[in-house]
Every structure is written in structure tokens, then in C-alpha cells.
Amino acid sequence: MELLKLFLSFLKIGAFTFGGGYAMVPLIQNEAIEVHGWLTNKEFIDILAIVEMTPGPIAINSATFLGYKVGGILGSILATTAVVLPSFVIIILIAHFLSKFKDSPYVDWAFIGIRPVVLGLIISASISVARNAFIDFKSVIIGVVLFYLISFKNIHPILSIVLAGVAGVLLF
Amino acid sequence: MYFEMFKTFFKIGAFTIGGGYAMVPLIQDEVVEKKEWLSDEEFVDILAIAEVTPGPVAVNTSTYVGYKLKGVKGSIVCTLGTVLPSFLIILLIVTSLWKYRNNAIAEKAFLGIRPAVAALVFSAVYKIGKGMNVNKYMLAIGLITVLAVVVFNVSPIIIILVAAFGSIGYYKNREKK
Numbered sequence: 137m138e139l140l141k142l143f144l145s146f147l148k149i150g151a152f153t154f155g156g157g158y159a160m161v162p163l164i165q166n167e168a169i170e171v172h173g174w175l176t177n178k179e180f181i182d183i184l185a186i187v188e189m190t191p192g193p194i195a196i197n198s199a200t201f202l203g204y205k206v207g208g209i210l211g212s213i214l215a216t217t218a219v220v221l222p223s224f225v226i227i228i229l230i231a232h233f234l235s236k237f238k239d240s241p242y243v244d245w246a247f248i249g250i251r252p253v254v255l256g257l258i259i260s261a262s263i264s265v266a267r268n269a270f271i272d273f274k275s276v277i278i279g280v281v282l283f284y285l286i287s288f289k290n291i292h293p294i295l296s297i298v299l300a301g302v303a304g305v306l307l308f
Numbered sequence: 309m310y311f312e313m314f315k316t317f318f319k320i321g322a323f324t325i326g327g328g329y330a331m332v333p334l335i336q337d338e339v340v341e342k343k344e345w346l347s348d349e350e351f352v353d354i355l356a357i358a359e360v361t362p363g364p365v366a367v368n369t370s371t372y373v374g375y376k377l378k379g380v381k382g383s384i385v386c387t388l389g390t391v392l393p394s395f396l397i398i399l400l401i402v403t404s405l406w407k408y409r410n411n412a413i414a415e416k417a418f419l420g421i422r423p424a425v426a427a428l429v430f431s432a433v434y435k436i437g438k439g440m441n442v443n444k445y446m447l448a449i450g451l452i453t454v455l456a457v458v459v460f461n462v463s464p465i466i467i468i469l470v471a472a473f474g475s476i477g478y479y480k481n482r483e484k485k
Contacts, residue, residue, distance in 0.1 A: 153362050186401060191325050192394020193364030200398040209399070216395055220387060223363020224371050228383055230357055231375040241483075242476055249475020250356045250468055251349065252446035255437060256453025257359060257464050258332055262429035263454070265330070269422035279423035286333070287431040293334050294323045297424050304420020305413055 139207045139214055141172060146199050146218035153195060164198055174206050195219050274307050310385050313377060316343060317370045317389030322397075324366055330425045331366040333432035340439070345377060348439030360468050366390050 145167045153163060168174045175183070187197040196216060203215025237243050270276050278300055285291045316338050324331035332355070339345050346354070358368035367390055374386030442450070449471065456462040 151362050153364075186398075190394060190397050190401065191322050192391075192397070193324070193331075193366045195364045196367070196391050196394045197398050200395050201402060204399065204402045212395070212399060216391060220363070220367055220391060223361060223368050224383070224387055226361050226363070227357070227368050227371040228375055228380060230361065231372050231383075235376075241479070245476045245479040246472040247349075247353050247356070247475075248479070249449075249471040251352045251440065252442070252449035253453045253464075253467050253471045254352045254356045254359065255433060255440075255442070255446070256450040257457065257467075258355070258429065258433050258436070259450065259454050260457040261332075262426055262433065263458055265422070265429055266426040269426040271419070275419065275423040278420055279427045282424050282427035283431055286427060287434050293337050293428055294319070296428065297323060297325065297421055300420040300424030301417040302420070304417045308416040308419045 139211060142203060142206050142211055143214045143218045145172065146203070146215045147221060149195065149199070150219040151222035164202070168202055174202060278303055278307075309378065310382070312343075313374060313382060314385050314389040317374075317386045318393055320366065320370070321390040322393035325421060325425060330429065331369075333428040333435075335366070335369055336432050336435060339373060341435075345373060348436050352436060352440065356468055360465050 149163045149167060165180060169177060169180055183198060183201050187194050187201065190197055196219060199215040199219040200212045203212035205211070207214065234243065266279070270279060282296050282300060286293065286296055320331060320334045320338060324334055336351060340348060340351050354369055354372045355365070357372065358365045361368060367387060370386040370390040371383045374383035376382075378385070440446075453467055456467055457464060
């Protein structure tokens, strides 16, 4: 019964989280703490810290984590599947629809208008990342040097993350 | 091919720290520049779709790319690839590493990684913009978007919808003339 509730909860979280990332934090908080009492507030904050430090989408990480807490390995599989399922189905429907209408001028026109908006959205996202990242002079240096290396020297993004981690340990 | 797709998105899933747009540079590097499965325009279109639909951006993108390359089977392979690394890492943490959660070295490493994530996202904007031949109208719309989101907290979904219908209206009108 608890597992079914878990599955439904994360199905709901997956279906109503737009924009990804932190948008789902209040939803999870509501479902996990207030509605079902699976977690205390303090545990939730600990989980968020872990989630931020581990790779992968925040929604997936929290689902796996909470699923494990509520129902072990099976719980984590159920919660993770549930959180992915709604977007998976919706995206396949859209991809299918778009491939059918790809010669329609309306689809073309819509995307011509949308593209610069998406660039603006990515810039906005990087501004909010930058606000948390650039806390002192050292972190600004790391950011500027890496921007140069990634944009103009083509070092691999994964290598840059590893380098930054090492630099963090050495500098801070 | 399926293995190649799985491997690519597994790598993206494993190195996307901080979620959301942090995966944009990685996907751009792997899927657009190296594998050439998508053009810059297609990639930006997918980001727009990912933004107006629910779910994590990384998952949506992998589902879409998978579908585009190999239909439903492809989308399952790519989505699994994206999800699996975080799933396994979180399981590892809850089963054995939970007690080290306040580790000082990890915290320092993340002080370095956060600026790197910011640098990565900025450079993705730079590369995508270069690949798309941004003209002055696009630049203006982009800047208005930044203002609307950062200063006025407008929902991205609303801006995307306004841009889509505005653009359709503009071109429809021009066609008539």
C-alpha cells in the first residue's frame, strides 16, 4: 500500500514539475513531509544537500533517495520510474506529433520565435548558477579560466568539472 | 548504435551536477558537436519543448533525441542512460556513504565545481549562439527574456508561448501581404 502511494506521489511530482530542477522541491516537500510524513524537515534538507552534490537531475535523485527510504531498492525503482514516466510519455507524443507536422509552416514559425527565448532562458539559468557559485575572488578566477578553456581551447566539459573539483580542494 | 546512444547519455547523466541547465553544455558537446545527432537549431528547439513540458530537462532531452534517432526503443535506451548513473550513485550513498555526508573535502571540491558549472553554462550559450548565427532581432528577444526572467520573475512557459504565437502571427501576417 505504501509502495502504491509512493508510486502515485512521484507520478504526480513528475507530471507537474515544469522547467525541471528546483521547481519540484516544493512539490516533493509537500508530498513527502506534509501529506505522507515520510521525512522530517531536517532529513529533507540533508537530502537536498546530497542531491546537489551528486550528478543527475534533482528530481531523479530525490525520487531514488526517498523511494529507498520508504521501500528499499524496490521503492527506489518504483519512485524513479514514476517520476520519469509522465515526461517520457509526453515527450514521445510531442516528438511523434512534430515529426508528422514538420513541414507545416506554423511549426517552423513558432520555433523561429522560440529559439532566441531559449537562449535567454539558458543565460538566465547561468546567472542564477553564478549567483551561488561566485562567492569570492578565487571562485571568480576558476570560473573565468574555465570559461576560456572550454570556449576557446575546447577542453572537455567533464575534464573541466574534475579540474575544478581538484582546484576547489587545493584553494579553499 | 543503441549501445553508443546509451553510453553517450550515461556519460551526460553521470557528470551533470546541480541539475537543470547544467546538462546543456554536456549535451551540446556530446550530441551536437561530437556525434552530430542534432543541429544547434534542433537542440534549442528540444530545449524549448523540454521547458514547456513537465519533467527534468535532461530526461526530456534524452527521450526526444532517442525517439528521433531510433523511435520508442531509442527513447527508452537514452532515458535509461540518463537516469541510471544518478540512480546508482544515490543508492550507493544511502546504503553506505550516508555517514560521510558532512565531509570537508567534498565540500571544498564543490566550492570549485560550482563556478565550473557556471562557466560551462555560459560557454554553452556562447557556442550555441555562434552555431545559430544570432542576428540583432534574436539578440533583442534573448535580452528581453533574460530581463523578464531574472528581474520580473516571469514564468519561462509564458514567455515561450508568447514568442511562439507572436512569431506565428508575424509570419502569417507577412505572408498575406
